[in-house]
Amino acid sequence: MKIYSILSIQLIFTLFFLNMDSSDDFKDLLNQSVKDNKYILQVKPQEAVVINLWATWCGPCIREVKDLNELVEAYEGRNVRFLAFSKESVDDYKTFRKGRPNFKFKYELSFGDVNTVKLLQQLDKNDGVRVIPMHILIDKEGQVIEVLRGASWTNLQKIKSFLETQSGQIKK
Known part of the structure; x- marks a missing residue:
C-alpha cells in the first residue's frame, strides 16, 4: 500500500509539472513540495530564490560553496x-x-527530501543525464528564469546577474 502512495505522489508531481505553462508560478509548486519539510520554510511572495542541488560526495559542489556563501x-x-x-x-x-x-x-539546507529533489531535477531539460551541482533561479514573480548545470565561473556570473536584476547591486 505504501508503494502506491509514493507512486501516486510522484505521478501527481509529474502531471502537474508537465501541465505547467510559462505563466504558472513555480513557487506555488515548490511550496507544495516543501510544506512538510522540517528544514525549509515556504517561499514568500516577492522573494527571489536561488536553489542549489548538491551532495557531500560531489567535489565541484564542495569547491563552489565558498563563492556561493559570498x-x-x-x-x-x-x-x-x-x-x-x-x-x-x-x-x-x-x-x-x-x-x-x-x-x-x-x-538554508534540506536533506533527504527526495520528492523536492525530483521536482527540481525535472526542470533540467537536457539529455536526461542528472548533473550536480545544479542551480535553479526563480524570480520574484515565481518564474523559473534559468537552470544551470555544473559548477563554473560562467554559472556563478549568471547567478550574480540574476541577483542584480532581482534585488539591486551587491553590497560593497
Whole structure:
C-alpha cells in the first residue's frame, strides 16, 4: 500500500509539472513540495530564490560553496532566499562535517527530501543525464528564469546577474 502512495505522489508531481505553462508560478509548486519539510520554510511572495542541488560526495559542489556563501552574505536582507537540497540524509552531512569541521554552507539546507529533489531535477531539460551541482533561479514573480548545470565561473556570473536584476547591486 505504501508503494502506491509514493507512486501516486510522484505521478501527481509529474502531471502537474508537465501541465505547467510559462505563466504558472513555480513557487506555488515548490511550496507544495516543501510544506512538510522540517528544514525549509515556504517561499514568500516577492522573494527571489536561488536553489542549489548538491551532495557531500560531489567535489565541484564542495569547491563552489565558498563563492556561493559570498553571495548569501552580499544579498542578506534583500528579499532573496538561498536554498540547497540534497538527497543525502542529515546524518550523511554530519559525518561529512566531522572530516571538515570548518565547512559551512550558508544556504538554508534540506536533506533527504527526495520528492523536492525530483521536482527540481525535472526542470533540467537536457539529455536526461542528472548533473550536480545544479542551480535553479526563480524570480520574484515565481518564474523559473534559468537552470544551470555544473559548477563554473560562467554559472556563478549568471547567478550574480540574476541577483542584480532581482534585488539591486551587491553590497560593497
